[in-house]
Amino acid sequence: MFNLNVLSKKDIQSLLKMNDVIDVVESAYSQKASNRASIFDWVFNEFDPGVADMDIKSGWLKDEGIYGMKLVSWFSKNPEKNLPSIIGVVMVFDDKTGKPIGLVDGDYITGMRTGAAGAIGAKYMARKDSKTLLMVGTGHISKFEIAATLIALPNIEEVIIINPINAQVATDMAEKLKDVLRDEFDITREFEVKSIDNIEDAVRLSDIIITATPSRKPLIMKEWLKPGTHLSCIGSDMPGKEEIDPNIFKEARVVVDDLEQCKHIGEIEIPFNLGIIDNQSISGEIGDIINKKINGRMNDDEITVFDATGTALLDLVTARLAFSIAESKKVGTTVEL
Numbered sequence: 001m002f003n004l005n006v007l008s009k010k011d012i013q014s015l016l017k018m019n020d021v022i023d024v025v026e027s028a029y030s031q032k033a034s035n036r037a038s039i040f041d042w043v044f045n046e047f048d049p050g051v052a053d054m055d056i057k058s059g060w061l062k063d064e065g066i067y068g069m070k071l072v073s074w075f076s077k078n079p080e081k082n083l084p085s086i087i088g089v090v091m092v093f094d095d096k097t098g099k100p101i102g103l104v105d106g107d108y109i110t111g112m113r114t115g116a117a118g119a120i121g122a123k124y125m126a127r128k129d130s131k132t133l134l135m136v137g138t139g140h141i142s143k144f145e146i147a148a149t150l151i152a153l154p155n156i157e158e159v160i161i162i163n164p165i166n167a168q169v170a171t172d173m174a175e176k177l178k179d180v181l182r183d184e185f186d187i188t189r190e191f192e193v194k195s196i197d198n199i200e201d202a203v204r205l206s207d208i209i210i211t212a213t214p215s216r217k218p219l220i221m222k223e224w225l226k227p228g229t230h231l232s233c234i235g236s237d238m239p240g241k242e243e244i245d246p247n248i249f250k251e252a253r254v255v256v257d258d259l260e261q262c263k264h265i266g267e268i269e270i271p272f273n274l275g276i277i278d279n280q281s282i283s284g285e286i287g288d289i290i291n292k293k294i295n296g297r298m299n300d301d302e303i304t305v306f307d308a309t310g311t312a313l314l315d316l317v318t319a320r321l322a323f324s325i326a327e328s329k330k331v332g333t334t335v336e337l
């Protein structure tokens with residue numbers, strides 16, 4: 001018999017703070033880059049191709065003493081049944097006994113750890129004098145990316161928002177952004193926010209660009225980038241997805257979260273297939289920068305790219321953080337298995 005801790009989305013919304021999530025995600029990257037954590041083979045099944053599927057990402061963090069998985073299901077017809085199309089859960093286990101530690105809703109965990117990922121790319125690779133953040137995409141993930149970047153980079157003075165297919169959505173988001181960041185992430189500091197309709201104009205103004213769309217063709221062209229721009233590419237997490245011009249990779253300094261995964265499903269997949277880059281073109285993993293094994297950038301003029309496809313390690317450390325805080329605050333439900 002085991003006691004399993006179960007945390008709802010509402011529970012973890014009350015427990016997790018973005019600065020703590022940034023810390024644990026950095027630690028997960030660091031552990032992976034020094035071979036103290038590993039990711040297992042990806043499992044993917046289509047129940048009805050293009051209509052319904054599920055995938056399992058899993059891994060093991062030796063120092064943390066945990067392993068586990070995130071199972072995400074996508075059922076595109078769910079909204080007709082008043083259900084979300086994407087449903088995810090994270091399960092964490094003890095690596096000494098196999099005992100289940102906890103089960104948690106995967107939606108909010110994904111937002112928090114993915115926001116942290118994009119921000120960590122900017123923290124370690126962007127120019128220190130970066131002032132303007134461009135958020136490309138206004139979907140579920142976007143508020144987490146902006147919140148985490150404002151927290152990790154206190155010098156950011158302006159946030160520009162763009163929705164490449166519906167400008168009005170970006171205008172609406174810009175109007176509400178400060179309230180959302182204050183209410184959901186306790187961000188009260190001063191910054192300017194605006195939406196721009198034309199993506200070329202927006203890119204030309206920006207020091208840091210975070211992309212989070214499901215686009216399958218480049219949205220950002222190489223010739224629009226200012227010298228020294230950093231890009232954290234989040235949206236490409238499936239074969240065929242692509243958000244930036246493959247030519248950007250010809251000269252950029254490129255870092256990944258996991259090389260093999262990024263080559264198959266990340267932003268580097270297409271430049272690899274086109275022969276624009278090879279293994280030698282990749283400077284390393286983001287964890288190598290955190291571990292001070294390599295530099296984030298070599299000078300103020302180079303373009304830097306962080307390809308972040310997302311691993312289960314990020315979900316596991318974030319869930320583990322939530323379970324620890326929940327235990328001390330006596331939040332959640334205990335189920336006897």
Ligand SMILES: NC(=O)c1ccc[n+]([C@@H]2O[C@H](COP(=O)([O-])OP(=O)(O)OC[C@H]3O[C@@H](n4cnc5c(N)ncnc54)[C@H](O)[C@@H]3O)[C@@H](O)[C@H]2O)c1
Pocket residue numbers: 110114137138139140141142163164165166212213214215216219233234235236237241308309310311
């Ligand atoms: N790397 C990771 O760890 C990770 C984690 C979560 C989500 N993602 C990916 O990030 C992307 C965004 O996720 P989300 O949950 O915010 O999605 P979402 O559906 O909530 O939002 C998508 C955004 O992209 C815009 N968009 C849709 N199609 C587009 C197109 N063809 N061209 C340009 N813009 C388009 C939409 O208007 C919206 O603003 C998805 O591709 C998702 O799979 C990656």
